[in-house]
Amino acid sequence: MHKIILSTLLLTSLSFAEKSYSFFGTQTSFLYYNGIASPSIGFKYGIQKDMWRSTVNLDYGTTGSDSLASLILQVDKGILKNIAQKSPLKPHAGFSLGLLQYQGNSTDQGYAYGVNTGVTYLLNDEIDLDLSYKLMMTSKLNNINSLNALTLSLHYFY
Secondary structure, three states: OHHHHHHHHHHHHHHOOOOOEEEEEEEEEEEEEOOEEEEEEEEEEEEEEOOEEEEEEEEEEEEOOEEEEEEEEEEEEEOOHHHHOOOOEEEEEEEEEEEEEEEOOOEEEEEEEEEEEEEEEEOOOOEEEEEEEEEEEEEOOOOOOEEEEEEEEEEEEO
């Protein structure tokens, strides 16, 4: 799995070799997994070129005695380009994959993969807000079968 993540990072980085924009940001999410609802907070780093965007997200959520940490690679493509061309709202869809660590009665680690969609609102040339939904399935985790995340992010482009 680590080879897949590194290969994807390398390929997406190479595809952004010309006129790409780096950004970092912060995010807050509402996580839902196996009947547990949890708020979370995290950080993002990403690269965007035209309609493509790749990000690395580090996220941590806790509720009661349960906590969930994740490191997720996300690749998105802008959709409905002709409709959203002159609008500050930019819809996107893509895929996610990464690592999860759950701590409750026991510690559990594994992989996650899935799809994501959302809409980005461009505040100006340097800042945007992003509202996204992610549905991920898990592998090698005993306590979590799937993860749903509704995330609000603030990005700064440099």
